[in-house]
């Protein structure tokens with residue numbers, strides 16, 4: 001990701017922050033509509049889960065310019081996700097639900113360039129998490 005893309009994801013995420021809980025609800029609605037079988041993977045309270053998801057995306061955005069700190073966090077998050085029965089193909093479904101949620105939440109502020117920056121960011125996060133799931137011994 002280049003600096004402009006990092007600035008775009010940070011400024012658009014800041015616009016979502018005030019409506020974080022609505023965005024999280026919208027995200028899970030989009031996700032479970034796309035693949036209802038994913039619902040059974042989530043055991044906890046969905047409000048809390050939504051807060052964790054938004055919190056983790058926020059932390060990743062803060063650490064974007066310090067990849068040495070970010071990558072191990074994402075690898076171990078990915079290894080834990082393998083334990084939640086999350087499989088590599090689920091990452092595409094989650095990525096599509098995330099982009100749809102941003103589009104719904106941001107409206108015209110979600111420009112083509114902002115979408116491209118989020119697609120890039122999610123790709124990096126998903127690839128690193130999947131890598132961590134394949135090497136659990138290295139990421140624990």
Ligand code: HEM
Nearest residue numbers: 038041042043044052053056057080084086090091094125
């Ligand atoms: C950007 C990618 C993702 C991020 C940032 C993320 C973030 C998180 C966080 C912070 C937790 C809390 C538990 C922990 O830290 O280990 C969690 C749990 C979980 N995530 Fe994710 N996740 C991502 C992708 C996915 C995908 C692709 C799935 C597949 C459906 C998924 C399903 C789950 C499940 C099932 C749990 C456990 C929920 C429970 O306790 O019931 N996540 N996720």
